[in-house]
Structures are given as structure tokens and as C-alpha cells.
Amino acid sequence: MPTWHGRCRLIPVKTSPTEWSLHLPLPNGVTGAESLAFDARGQGPYTGVSDGRVLKWGGSSVGWTTFAHHANYRKFPMCTVPVAPSEETESLCGRPLGLAFHRKSGDLYIADAYKGLMRVGPDGGEAEATGDVYFTDSSVTYPRRFNTEIMMNADATGRLLKYDALKKQVTVLKDGLPYPNGVAVSHDRTYVVVAHTVPCQAHRYYLQGPKAGHYELLADLPGYPDNVRRDEKGGYWVALNQEKGRSGVTTAPVKHLVGVRLDGGGVEVEELTAAKGVTLSEVTERKGQLWLGSVELDYIGLVV
Template sequence: MMRSFVSLISLLLLLSFSSSVLSTKKSSFQKLPVPGNRTGPEAFAFDSTGKGFYTGVTGGKILKYLPKKGYVDFAQITNSSKSSLCDGALGTTNVEKCGRPAGIAFNTKTGDLYVADAALGLHVIPRRGGLAKKIADSVGGKPFLFLDGLDVDPTTGVVYFTSFSSTFGPRDVLKAVATKDSTGKFFKYDPSKKVVTVLMEGLSGSAGCAVSSDGSFVLVGQFTKSNIKRYWIKGSKAGTSEDFTNSVSNPDNIKRIGSTGNFWVASVVNSATGPTNPSAVKVSSAGKVLQTIPLKDKFGDTLVSEVNEYKGQLYIGALFGPFAGILKL
């Protein structure tokens, strides 16, 4: 299984590099190649300065991108993340020692950056960067195994995050999808109480999650089922969940669009031969698809992992690809 997974990663990387030489005459799209031998800028976060972005890459590093400087090291999940062992670590290679940042988001009030590391659990990084502090790698004595999406409630600072599976780890993601594993979970972490709570269980490939701008609900994706659920935080339905939409194929990360009430979802259409037709899908707070932007001409067959709108531009991440993309709206 590991050999086939590495082969798939190699194929996806080859396709990603091939796509990077496609015509980019349209100035509305910009590619920002990840430095060194690392890949997979999976998700993005933006601090209060409004300059550049933060992203996690293979080998356990968090990079900061500044328009005039490019990428610089900001933080690392483990001490090993800065070593030669983790340089060039593709996909899930050495993931138990290096880490693999997946979902990331700031608490804008404190400046803390929260990270859901796929293999090593929930972490927090202080404003100055450096070595991440592990918050939890289990709940109720049960290891997380495979964390994925993360968001911070803009009104309370409570952290919400998901696990893709509670049976399979990151190395066995293909097996989790192929068997239609439904052991994913949805959690919350309250920094004031320092407690992790399980909010939902039985999810099929729970990838992204996003809190609404008013903090009334959280959207939770199910990649394997092509479904997004809504979990209510406030109101008469608080503590309950319902189907939000089935109109987005294989939803990965979900991101709110400021205070508009709308969301961007990274989507791929799985076929028998592999992931195809990556796209950015905008949905309303009622679950209606408002816009779909095809991304295949820019990312090839790479698994697009996140679409995050900031100051009139879409920041697009890729699970295995060698670059982050910026698309001007």
C-alpha cells in the first residue's frame, strides 16, 4: 500500500510540474513555487498585518510568504522539521517524525496560529513563530490518527477541527477513501478551558470545516460522500447537525468569505483513473452553489486542497503540488 501511495504522489507531482509549464499568459493567475524540496502548500492563514500569507508544507514546516521577500521559515511542528531528514519529505514520508501541517488558522485577537497536523495532532504557534506547542494528540484516550481541517471561531476564539479517519492514518488515505471509511470526527477545542470535545462522529473523510462569520454554525465536509453538513453552535438548533449541501463533489477545505455569509470550497471530481477537474466552488449560507471556477488548466490533475479569498484574490493550495496559486478575481 505504501509503495502504491508513493507512486501516486510521484505521478501527481509529475503532473503538477507539467502543469507549471503550461501557458500562463493571463496575468490574473500567479504561481508561487514552494522553496527547496518541500511541496504541498495545503492551506492558508492571514495575520492582522494584511501582508502575505502562511502555509504548511511537507516535512512539518510552516512558511510565511511576503510579496517582496518570498517564502521564509516561520515555524516547525517538531525539532526534526528543520533537519535534512525532513527536507524533501514528499507526501507522508517520515510524517511521524517531521509532521505534516494540514488545516491552519489564526485567532486574530491573540495572534496565535493553530495547526491541525495530520499525524501529530493539534498544535499552537505563538505570534513570534518557532517550535509549535502540542495541545492534544488524542481525546478520551483515543488517538486522533489523521487530523485534517481547522478553523477558529472569529467571535469566541474556539477552535474547530476534523479528523479524516479514526481508523486509518495519513499513510493510508487511499485505503480510507477506497473502503468508504466512516470513522471521521469533528472536534472543538476551547482555549479558555483547555479541553477537546467530540462534537460529531461517523463522518466519511471529514476534511475541511469553516465557522460562519457570525459564529452561529460550522460547515463540516465529507470528502468521500460528496456532502457538507452544518453543525449549529447557537440558536434553537445548537448542538445538532443537518445536511447543508450535496452539490459539491469531494469537498476538501472550506473557507468563509469575510462577512458575506458565503464560502469557498475546494472540490475535485474523483474518477476511476484518479482525481480530475479540480475547481473552486462558491456556496451561499443556504447551501446554494453560486459560482464554479474550473482550475484544471492551472493545476492539472493535482488535488486542489483549499480556496481562500483575501482582498480580492483567491489563494489556492494543493495537497501534493509544488506551488501555491493566486487568482485575481
């Protein structure tokens, strides 16, 4: 279906239904593969789950294994037995969300909602806090499990941050942001893309060049975004946790938007749809295939 962009061009948008080629169930008792990552050897996916661990998929013969957790994880019995996640269990066990590998070192960087930014080596184990990474703090007022309050109260205390490994310090690049969520470094590394869950937008912050330090709108989005990832065509995949309501529509659609692909200029060129009730938090493209993660589901999807 064509869509108008701010540059007044009519762009044909490809619509792709997420007819899952594969359901990859998570281990019993855990949910919420919010973010997905593959290492430099092509192994994975790796994902953080609701009990505080980062898991690694080793293929059908191996299944899921524990790859990483924070240093004090095993000191808390509630972390190692299946229990329903709560604010108490998450604050003790951690809740790993964003994941990304450093290609040269092989280290995995983990953005944990409670334990902060952590790093673990290529062989996994206990994660330590360090790294040279761009990340967001969605709110300085509300913890992760009260994310709906961020939206309901129009909270705008979010921040875009950088941890400098050399200086070992965190720098606030931009504050006063409304619900900043996923982050992706651009293909040419001149800026970072930041998805704002509210007000359904993607912005970019310039790291270098004549616009260094400038924060500007990249795209208005047709839903509430979660993570953003570089695609294989010079653009970005943005996962949508929920589609925007449309005026005049009174019945729930059989399918709804769960993700959009933007080109490098922020123009929407592809949409992903899924059955009612399916929500996504990440779309990761690898070798032409789309791996789909969700903070709410108990499996990972694959679209070939």
C-alpha cells in the same frame, strides 16, 4: 450553467476559470501547500508544506522563510534535508494541514495530521499544543497517507472535535462521520461547516440556538471536497480535489471543476475550473482575490 438546488430554485451559476495571475513557487524540495492563511496585518500567505514546516511568504525581496515547526523538529536529521515524504518522515517531522489565525491574539493555530492541534505566537517559532478550535479527525482507523483507504473501504469513523482552551480538553461533538475534512466557523458563529470528502457533501453543526447540537446537510457538492473557507460575501469557498464522474462522458475534459462557492444557505453560486491535472485543497478569498493551495502541487496560485 444553471443548477437545481433542493429548494427547487433555478440558480444561475457563475463559472470562473483559474487562469493563474501568479504562480508562487515553493522552495526547492517541498510541495503541498494544503492550507493558506494571512495574519491580521495582511502578511502572508502562510502555509504548511511536506517537510513539516509552516512557511511565510515575505514578498519577492524576502521569499519564503520558516515560520514554525513542532518542538522536536530539529532533533530529526531527516526533517532538515530534502527527502521524499513518507509515512516515517511525516510521523516524525509532522504534516501541517489546516491553518487559521486568531485575530485578537495573533496566534496561528495548526492542525497537524501527526502532531495534533498546535499553536504558535505571532512571531513564530516552536509550536505548542493548545487552543480553542473546531477541527476534524478524518478517520480513527487510517493515518493521513492512507487516505484512499478511507474512501475505498467507506470508513465512517471520522469525528468533529472542539479543543476548549479554558478547560484544556477535547470534546467530541459528532462521531461516526464519513471522511470529514475541512471546517469553517459560520460568519455569525452559530454553526460550523464541515466538508465531507466522501460522500461529496457539506454539513453544518449548530453551536447555539434552538438547533444547538444538531447536524444537518448543507449542500451536495459536484466533487470531492477538501478545505472550506468563509468568503467575503456571507458564504463559503469549498475546494474540490476531484470532480465527480458524469454519466455519458467518455473523454477527459480539458478543464474540470476545482472549487465551488456556496451562499449562506448552501446554494452553489460560482464554480472554479482549471486545466486537467490541477487539483486544489483550498480556496482563500482575500480582498477580492483568490489564493489557491494544493496538497499535490509545488506552487501556490493567485487569481485576480
